[in-house]
Amino acid sequence: MPTLNSLTNTSAFSSSGEDAITRVLDVQKDTATHSLSQAQFDDYYEIQRTTSEIVNGDFKRIALQFPDELLHDSVPIYRRLSSLVGSGRELYVLADTSYGSCCVDEVAAQHVDAELIIHYGHACMSQHSRLPVLYVFGRKNIDVETVVDGLVDVYLADHPIYASSQGVLLKQMAEPEEEKRSDTETVVVLRHDVVYTHQAQNILNRLQAAFARYNIHVSYTPIPTRVNPPSTSSDPSQITQPRHEPDSSTMFYIGGESLSLTNLLITHSASEVYTSDPQQPPRPGINPRLESGRTNKLLMRRYAILQRARDADVFGILVGTLGIASYLPLLTHLRTLLKRKHKKSYTISVGKLNPSKLANFMEIECFVLVACPENSLIDSKGFLRPIVTPYELEVALRAEQSWTGRYVLDFEQVLRDTLQLRLSDGADEDVEDSEDPDKPVFSLITGTYRHAKRFRVRQQTAGAEVQETAMVLRNPDTAMVMKDSAAGQFLNDRSFKGLEVRLGEDMPSLIEQGRSGIARGYDEG
Template sequence: MSVENTAFSASGEEVIARSIDIEVDDTADKLKSLAEFDAFYEIERTAREIEEDNFKRVALQFPDELLHDSVQIFRRLKRRIGLDKELYVLADTSYGSCCVDEVAAQHIDANALVHYGHACMSQTYRLPVIYVFGKKTVDVEDCVNRIAPKRSFYAMMSHTHIKQGDCQLAYAEIPDKLLPPDHPESSRTLPEEVDQDCTIFYVGDESLGLTNLLMTHSSCDVYQYSPTSQTSCLASGRTNKLLMRRYAAMQKGRDADVFGILVGTLGVASYLPLIKHIRTLLNASHKKSYTISVGKLNPSKLANFMEIECFVLVACPENSLIDAKDFYRPIITPYELEVALQAEQSWTGKYILDFEKLLAEYGQGDKTEIAEGNDEDKDEDAPVFSLVTGKYRHAKQFGPISSETNSMASPSSSAALIQRNQDNALSLLSDSAAAQFLQSRTYQGLDPRLGQDAPSALEQGRSGIARGYGGSTLDHKS
């Protein structure tokens, strides 16, 4: 009888045999000439940037859906730059297609990186980054006719001109090159914050960027125009449904006592201070936390941490909102954690994905002190009502505990817990969620039986290779 592999145990064969489903972007394949191909991928501009800044080793990074065009782009660029300059092709990153893989670029000692496809502008890098978004065509007349009745918009697009007419139009051009912060010519002229009392017009197809826009501007009407299908719709009509899904995930996070902090980026500014803030926040709330770096998320990876009840994903805005229906535990954002740990929850629909804004509002340092100062008036054994199950539950307590509980613990461990194990004997466990989870499991591994069994005599084993042993002197006993 064959045993089907699960997320908890597998032979490893699927790692070699598996195929990755990729929705290939075939926009460039439909172009009629090499001149149009060069214009789409901005070959001339990219080569000029490389020549003017005299970059000697340049990494070209492609998302999976554009990797099929990498060879052609490499050849077209190579013909236009000096022979003393080297180009290297990088595939998708360990985190997300919008993220720049600066670590991989440094492995080849690159001094510049060209990033193809959509990008997250909230990231900060030590290398100069040239962005190539791809110049897709837009039927301007059709676009204007579909948005003409609207009074005010914010156009989220690059290198696209719209006839203003009688509308008040706010527009900021997205930069196509970012320099390191310490570079003398560095300037981060990113689009300014959108006024919440306006109508937003989004040019583009369905994407994570549109989802994030709907979440962070829930009070605005967002109209989407798709250049591919030449259709428009009120995209913000599904905002409430998105918010309700996130609210449900946040309630599951409120019921959790053991958290895993998932490091989903190495380039977003302030990601290290945010991780430190999350650890402090969870410790002040008597929650246990583990910090995990797993790269791209999938259910199999996270299923290895069964003692963790909820994950907090620290990632760029493009990759922060994870639909965790295929995962065994909920995955929430740092902002959702902030709301979940509040004594009195009040969520007006406001949503924050930017790290620096989140730290500016919640990471002032006095919140943790206030939470710890109220521990004397808080009954640690009081049940907590769960909106998920509709029942009361008793929360586990980790980290600093009261003096009454501490008097029962071992002097060597201020956070030791006393409980009965499977043999109905008292045992001491340190402040470890993993140890408590192991103690509660029916199967805890093979019994080592140390000192209980006498060692057997050494015997000559089999010889040969796995497919055909020979010369066996083993005594096979039934």
């Protein structure tokens, strides 16, 4: 295909595309199933339970979703299930998820008209919306006695009031009179990585036996292994209410370093979180241990990102999920919230995030990610613009600069809180904010006052709402931009505005042969 001589050398603007074919991905293999016999392999991946669910439910088309670290086991699992479920059933392996591998990829499953999704490996357990899901977490080995005894010993050592066998009596003697009359027991909440679900009941029983004489109650919410989709509804008031955990100042988490642990520390910043990694040897002060020291650092980092969001006037709403229930009402709520605050918003779906993708949207000053709780917290160090969660956006847009330390990652909870606040205040969500547009806003990032840009999306004309489409000249030539367009304003302020036409000003260049071939490997002319 002939191209202009000035455009023949494209290496300064783009790569040849060869790196996409030759690039080697760094994937950490899960070696838990190495050197297992066939019976142990079947037990680890619950082949018999999976087969029974498929046969009893009479599913004809089944999608097997694997994360990258378990792809080496996908073929053996596929062959075992194919030999057991009988003829007339089709199995499909989903190897590359649309978004995070912890979420159920209903979009990819619907491409093959699947009736059931079997999700292997770690899962965030977010509520999906379309297809029934069977979870196979895997069964990692765990020494229940060692893990539980270690957690109990560390907890009791940090609370000397329970040091004696007469712990209950000592506690009653130390409590004020008001607390004695309340006669309330201490509650410890048990949480664990999903790979230890098969031993959850044994862990719970041993913890209850260890804490029985101290009048300490252990609370636990079982993790389901089979989930059916709820009735779909776009009304936030119809969102399924979650299971409420009892108020507690202590939590036990059994599992290694992961996004689940990070989210737990942030969302329960007021609680003591004790962790134990069953895959690591016990070491005093390291495993098990109290994780309160990390919590403040994580919250401080998120608070700094939140302050950058306060200074932004143009937001990009990133769609990070298409399968979790209630993500559509949240998108509508975020657009309405930004419009009420006279902010400009763009809705963008880019799949898995990386700095190169988001750097293409230069006019956007801050991104809001709508994703599952485990994929919501993005470290923005490598990105050009900050990335915040829906809850952080709501805090950033408040008039008063206050944060109680409460943190919410479940966006269904964000919708419920917004709905309750709106019903209690009787406020209309579509009414624009009445703040003074000329009032300066102090920025904690720059240490100076700034005047926020105010974008008006709609205006009233003859009793009807119409979209503003007024056009203005960008320059004395024929180039035009939208009057209230953030992208147009950004382009107008740039010193480089792309390759301009310049008709009649430049002599034509010589035509030379450019690249040819297919995207897999071009031939240079």
